[in-house]
Amino acid sequence: MSVPTVSFSDLSKSSKKVAEVVERAQRVHVTRRDGEDLYLTTEHHDRQREETADVTARLFAALINNDEGARAVLLALPEVFPWTRHLSAEEVREFVVDLVDATRDAVELDVHSTLHRVVVEWRATARILADPDLAAQLTTPLPDEDHGEVFAP
Incomplete structure (x- = not known):
């Protein structure tokens, strides 16, 4: 459009x-x-966009609340997010939960950055997992030495 x-x-x-x-x-x-x-x-157009987001969030949440709907979402996920094929089954489930929660935040709290962040972070995880050398490097245990306190960002 x-x-x-x-x-x-x-x-x-x-x-x-x-x-x-x-x-x-x-x-x-x-x-x-x-x-x-x-x-x-226009105000009318903005209300329609909000209603679209609300319906989408509620439909998505309802789908994952039963086995058949959750299975449908899991089957559709690679079509929408092809990179999910690099995630484990448990990671895909975590991604779906994060995605639903972020979608609800967009509707209920008018916070849209969370949805963007969830997609970006999970895509970055998939990118790391897609590269065996990088995945091995980043999952290698650190030495047992203490590097001091880690402060919250």
């Missing part, structure tokens, strides 16, 4: 025209030179 684009200066100079574009397209990409780009959207 193509989203109309306007510059921030166009928005400030011709806000009424840009508002008309937003009403027609429901969403407009606003480019900025001095900061992160923005999106303008």
Whole structure:
């Protein structure tokens, strides 16, 4: 789907025209030179996106609550995330739980960064496991020497 684009200066100079574009397209990409780009959207469109996320999160959570649904999710996972083939069965189950929890956070708490982080972290784990030399290097036990306290980030 193509989203109309306007510059921030166009928005400030011709806000009424840009508002008309937003009403027609429901969403407009606003480019900025001095900061992160923005999106303008209608309230109706934003409510629909929230409802879509809510339905998706609830459906996903309901699916994994019974054996048949969980099996369907596990069978579909490699289609959506091909790199999961490098994870063990237990790691895949952990990933699914993390994914469902992060999806719920996106809906219930309006925190979307958790879902992104879960996917990025599990993909990085799969990348390590896909390389036998790297996996061996990173899973080799450390010497028994104490390197001091590890502080929380």
